[in-house]
Amino acid sequence: MSEVCQDCGLPKELCVCETIAKEQQKIEVTTEKRKFGKIYTIIKGLDNGSLDLDDLTKRLKSKFACGGTTKQGKIELQGNHKNKAKEVLLNLGFPEESIEIR
Numbered sequence: 001m002s003e004v005c006q007d008c009g010l011p012k013e014l015c016v017c018e019t020i021a022k023e024q025q026k027i028e029v030t031t032e033k034r035k036f037g038k039i040y041t042i043i044k045g046l047d048n049g050s051l052d053l054d055d056l057t058k059r060l061k062s063k064f065a066c067g068g069t070t071k072q073g074k075i076e077l078q079g080n081h082k083n084k085a086k087e088v089l090l091n092l093g094f095p096e097e098s099i100e101i102r
Contacts, residue, residue: 025051025094029085030102041082042088043075056092063088
């Protein structure tokens, strides 16, 4: 017998919790200049409870071949990946209207 999701009550294979969580996000992608003129891409607005931010950070870091981390519900990537980040987030299933580039 397969496992049942605690949130939606469906079998794990049919669970839609992550899809629903992705649709409810309001993501903001910005850059900021830090020490020694280094540029960081900051991705805010992701819900830590419903999404695995560590896994998402790992995917983004490998896609952009850069360093980065997850801090206080934000993803910080080394370098200016503002425009590419939207494209990758769309490929990962986030709706276009929920992603804002600043």
